[in-house]
Amino acid sequence: MVKTAKQILRKPFTSEITYILLGAIITGLATGFVVSIFRWLIDRTMEGLFIIYPIMGHHLWLLVPYVGLMFVISWLISRVIKSHIDNLVGSGVPQIEAVFLNENKMSWWTILWRKFVGGLLAICPGLMLGREGPCIQMGAMIGQGVDKNFMHTKKELSHHLLFQCGIAAGLSAAFSAPLAGVLFLVEEITFRFKPIEVIAGLIASFCSDWVTLLFFGTTPCLYLPVKGTLPLKYYWIILILGIALGLFGYLYQYCLLSLKPLYSKITKIPRIYHSIIPLLLIIPIGLWDAKILGGSHVFISSLSTTKFMSLMINNSWEIIFLPLAFFVIRFIFSMISYGSSVPGGIFMPILALGALLGAFTATLLIHLNVLPTIYYPHLIVIAMAAYFGSIEKAPFTAILLLTEMVGSVEQILPMVITTFIAYYVVDLLGGRPIYEALRLQMNYK
Template identity: 60%
Template sequence: MGCFRWIIDQTLRGLAIIYPYLNHHPIYLIPYIIVTFIICWILGKVIQPELQNLVGSGVPQIEAVMLDINQLPWWSILWRKFIGGLLAICPGLFLGREGPCIEMGAMVGQGLSTKVFHLNKEDQRLLLSCGVAAGLSAAFSAPIAGTLFLLEEITFQFKAKTAVTALASAIVADLVTIIFFGTKPCLYLPMKDLLPTSAYFPLIGVGIILGLFAYLYQYVILTLPSLYGHLKFIPRHYHSIVPLLLVIPIGLWQPIILGGSHDLINHLVKGDFAQLATAGSMSLLSLAMVMLIIRFIFSMVSYGSSVPGGIFMPILVLGALFGVIFAILLIQWHLLPAANYINVVIICMTAYFGAIEKAPFTAVTLLTEMVGSVEQIFPMLLVTFIAYVVNDWLGGRPIYSALRQQIYGK
């Protein structure tokens, strides 16, 4: 999983060089488009034999295995998810690395349990569960969040044996990623100033709005299969050609917004962008809104195109853009000190993710581990809880369970 993460990071950095070059030398767009068609063809060939088990993050498929309504051939899924995930994410599609890491981790656990240790069915599920926790831990260097995700989104129950064993596997996975990437949190965003209590009241409104948009996200993502179903002239395993071609003009405009994307979040909270945002720049507000609309629409286009890829990072990026918009407005209206700009961005990332995933414990823990700070736990909890309740009140469901029911009917 460390290699998977490293290849994606390096490739997306390469796109930040390739697209400006293409802007200045448009003649090379022709061979680039030809390469794009080749990528689509290879990707289609890789995923076609196990299409239903490879599309998306893989979490709904794993849930189905735990419920005895699906079986996954571990080796075929493992190598196809690795190659297919790279072919989908590296060209810049708005997909996260964590979904493939989770499914690949689960397949490693399943392979060890059946081919090496020859365990009974209960212990096979235990090792598969450990692989889930280890996969998420490797993707984000977040072992506690990896374990909580397993309990909150996969097993829906807390058993000491599962929790402790999964935590051990997540710790080992994180140790390996430390060797690859060092000890710095994967999205290190230190918060230097605490939110004043006067800012808590407007954050209640922020939580309500995020809850509404969380429901919208769930609604749209669950309608994607019917929308792509209209492309009857393109076989389903080649639907990736749609986002692969559409991502090119986006990359020519702003390559920083391609991919998952950690780099975009860092761009939003550091350097010149953050300085203008803390000054309440209204032109920057317009840019953030445009980015939000593009990221929302193209995240759906990418995820719905029958390719391997997760939704964690795309959701977090949307949350960060919501945070930028709300922070600029609150600063402009003198409801938030400019020094707390980064606080609001992180809080919105947490709340939007927690509401969509219906996993508030995972959300708060994940962001805490990713950004390397525990300074703002209470406002993170407050806004996440409000967004969660609003989405729940509107009829929102745990997104992976809803996707599983869509695929398997139960």
């Protein structure tokens, strides 16, 4: 007997999707509000550093109280992270992955406010850390709090449904990239595509992005002047670039995973006070050029300004090594910053490193008369996506994230090619998804 439509379809108005989406909306709006304040405070503080450091450069005696301030900040960070250090240090994404594997538990309110305060204390002085890690973890905690206190999501639907919504909303609000937020959830956290989870995550992601638009406007988070597409005759460049980025991506993974063993050898300074190391070491870098401090989207944007492009293209051969010098400095200090038991992410530092490698490659090829000047920003965008995708081993997230952040879909094909080549190289060398590797290093039971 053939079943009728009435036998197959559910009864009208028995679906719980309205209830679920209401929770997703609340989670998205709350996450967007918290993350927007977080972003705003970081942006304003970084603008202050651009003023303070030049003043200290002309009045060196001001370094004395500033160094004292760094000791105070280090002490405050230690107070914030001391009782929950394993769940607060780093980006928070490995800890979130451990929750999904039932290896870890987090108290939503405790982690939320401590990550907010600790993240500000670590990032605002200029440490080379990203804002997105704390934003993702704070979003997850908000989702967990909404579920626990208001929605009480049924177990059969998903114990972590609003927790997942918060993750997508957190990344969306961090970069104003709602689609990348959902894809990150699928590609890096849940590893599955359940329609109800994706729809709920999408709603939360767009709600959080809407709140950030009220704070920061509709301009893409990392707008770059990329016009037109890279011609096919230059695609041989991105093949070589993909291999190079894969090699550098594996180097990044290896160095990042070597930090914990290295810092563990510093026994004279307790772990909760390790933040004083980067806080003091970053001061000479700020005196040299404060604009390379932080995550930093300001620094990435400066690489494609007319002034910087003119400097790189119209000067002598020696100037082409300036991006490499910046790369070495940011590589070393992002490692020192991330390994020092402080809250902070690696997304934006990775993008900054990829942008520098792209700027170096483009400048070199322009000086060799191989590549026209107009395609200088193209290689920056392509390199960011490939370097990020190879280290995170999340190529789809990388491509979509850069597309949303830059505000252009014209570079998707070269980004796809370069990202997958870099991904393949890292995989061939034995690399792993970096958050999975960091979670394994934390030795959860």
